[in-house]
Structures are given as C-alpha cells and as structure tokens.
Amino acid sequence: MMLDEVLGHLRSGARARRAGWHDGLLYIHAPSNTDFLEVILVYRQGGHDREQPWPPRRADWFADDWSLL
Numbered sequence: 001m002m003l004d005e006v007l008g009h010l011r012s013g014a015r016a017r018r019a020g021w022h023d024g025l026l027y028i029h030a031p032s033n034t035d036f037l038e039v040i041l042v043y044r045q046g047g048h049d050r051e052q053p054w055p056p057r058r059a060d061w062f063a064d065d066w067s068l069l
Contacts, residue, residue, distance in 0.1 A: 003062075009068055014069070015042075018065050028042070039053070
C-alpha cells in the first residue's frame with residue numbers, strides 16, 4: 001500500500017505502519033478530536049505509548065510497504 005492510500009484510512013481512524021517499523025511497536029494514526037488531519041507517530045517504550053507529530057521522510061512518501069494495523 002502507498003502512503004496516499006494510507007492517509008484515507010487514517011481519516012477513518014485506522015492505524016498504519018511500514019514493514020520495517022519494529023513489529024507494531026511503531027505506528028502512525030490521526031486523532032479524531034482535531035479539525036484537521038495531523039498524523040501522530042506512536043512508539044512503545046518501557047510499556048508506555050509515547051506520541052509525537054510525524055513528519056514523513058522522503059523514503060516514506062514513495063514507499064509501497066505500508067500496511068494497516
């Protein structure tokens with residue numbers, strides 16, 4: 001799946017990741033409590049989920065290894 005396809009699913013509340021992103025310990029989602037689509041990166045560290053805004057890298061834009069969780 002490509003990133004443009006993933007963004008449509010994020011608007012519906014889905015979570016997504018790339019193939020090399022640590023077996024689900026790292027994923028992106030878009031909180032539904034905002035008026036605009038802001039993609040958040042979530043990573044699990046020490047049993048806790050940490051969140052930060054996600055700026056996609058050049059490799060992420062054109063990768064075809066995206067999948068939904």
